[in-house]
Amino acid sequence: MTETQATVDSVLAMLRAQPHDEEQLEQLALEAHLLPVGELVYLLESRPETEAAVLFRVLDKDRALGVFESLPSHHQAELISALRTPQVAEIIGDLDPDDRAALLDELPASVAERLMHGLDADERAMTTTVLGYPRHAIGRYMSPEVLTLLPTLTVREAMAHVRAHAEEPETVYLLPVVDGSRTLLGVVGLRRLLVADEEALVGDIAHEAVRARATDDREDAARRFFGAKLLAMPIVDSEDRLVGIVTVDDAIDILEQENTEDSARTSGSEPLRRAYLSTPIIGIVRSRIVWLLVLAISAILTVQVLEVFEDRLDQVVILALFIPLLTGTGGNTGNQAATTVTRALAVGEVRVRDLPRVVWQELRVGATLGAVLGALGFLVSGLVYGWAIGTVMGLTLLSICTMAAIVGGLMPLVAKRVGADPAVFSNPFISTFCDATGLIIYFTIATAVLGL
Known part of the structure; x- marks a missing residue:
């Protein structure tokens, strides 16, 4: 010990x-x-x-x-x-x-x-x-205590100003340059001040600032922060007047909260508000029960589909053996696509206007995955249960993988478009949707191939 x-x-x-x-x-x-x-x-x-x-x-x-x-x-x-x-x-x-x-x-x-x-x-x-500011706006996470510089100051005067006021603001590593009305003109780093000519003007050594408006969404601003590899980012109002500054620790906290929330909702629960070991049992139950009830009700769709095709199962009982395989494959394929697109949305690699490109991309990915799995399913099930069953399995896997990949890629973009959390539309709902739709595809193909 x-x-x-x-x-x-x-x-x-x-x-x-x-x-x-x-x-x-x-x-x-x-x-x-x-x-x-x-x-x-x-x-x-x-x-x-x-x-x-x-x-x-x-x-x-x-x-x-x-x-x-x-x-x-x-x-x-x-x-x-x-x-x-x-x-x-x-x-x-x-x-x-x-x-x-x-x-x-x-x-x-x-x-x-x-x-x-x-x-x-x-x-x-x-x-x-x-x-x-609204609770999810970046303005809620800024510090209004900012050390600013005027563009007319010399480097020597600016350094004296920084030394005199260094204890007051949250950071001095990035110094906003503002005019008399606090309009943001640019920023200058402390290192740049230290190595610049003492007689140079601050306005001449300042550079364009990566900034965010105080009303911007906190996650979008934090992603932009890290994308630009910043230590601090000035926050401005609608007229570009400086109102505060966000530091790297604030941006880290924001992304940690967002990732925790997305992770919980992707797995079908709500994030815990306190540490796991100190959360009362009823608190953990409350965070999970709503989603379980929603998913249980959604799963009724799967039961109804099986009821519709009950007569086909009676004629060819062997079809029932493949149901877990097909529903699992569809759900996993959709979840993979949703997770990939949700992350791409979060880091700015994909926007809502890219929806047609995402659908085309996932259609090709799903078809390729379906072709590989379908060929394998056709070969294995054909050798064991006959080539008619093998054909049903091959075509079904091809169709389900293609459908699930498209739906999985589409759902996060639809959620973003309507203002919902993409993580909510991801794994739990996609799994349920793909289960029901996949069974319809399966029995439709079996009916056509086997002449049921």
Whole structure:
């Protein structure tokens, strides 16, 4: 057992011991001080609210701030609800405006209002600015604290300005260049300032800025951020006036949230709002049950199709043996296509207007896959069950793979077009659709080939 693990076990034992006297709390504080921030974050996320509150309360202010900033906003809200101490008010005042806004979203209105009143006027104004944007807009994730430069400054004057104000903004690695009305003219990197001629004007060394509007979708802006390989990106309003800046840690958080959400919905569930081990059983059940009910109802289509073709199954019982193979192949083919297109949409490789090209691409891919699998199915089933059955299997696999690939590629684009989450239209619904449609194709081909 490592020293860190032994300390974690000791902390857990002390947290479980109820109630806590002063001596126990002092010992807990000493043990907690030995743990890295990552372990403390894990403990706070995975323990019940009362134990997490006790652990957080014994941390010194600097360590508490570092841990608090690393927690998801819903865990921060739970801690605040459990603590209600002056230490919390101080920590909230030290948060960046965007992190503070995310936290206030999770709190009851009365608690959020009380915390807002505890902020100074400047911090309250910046937080209100961030809260004024829609929840999924990139403006919700920006910091309004930005160090800007005027284009008429010399490099020497600009460096003096940066040194004088370096502690105030969230980042100084990318410096927006603005005019008197805060219209964004360009950006200049700190490295560029350091190596430039001291008498050169900032406006002469600045370059065009990759920017986003504050109302842009957060995922689209974050993808653009990483596509341009940025450390920070200026955020502007509808008139190109600078209103804030998004840093790389904000962009990472956005994509992590989006990927978590897409992953959960692709597998037919809703994302958990807190750590898995600390989520109540009813919370996990609630995240899964709705999708299971929807899919169960959708699967009735498959049962109805089988009922329609029941007489064909009675005539050639062997057809029933291949149903799991065909439905599984169709579902898997559709899911592969949907996953590929959903990712391509997310990273900007495909747009809704590319729908005809995507359909043509997946038609060819599906037909090729179907030809390979169909040839194999024709050979194997033909040798074992006769060439008539082999022909049915070969033609069905060719048709199902082609159909499933087209549908799988089409669904995410349709979802994007109507404003829905492409992940929702992916694996669960595609599997159900391909099952029912695939069976119709299967029995139609069997009827024609076998003369049923």
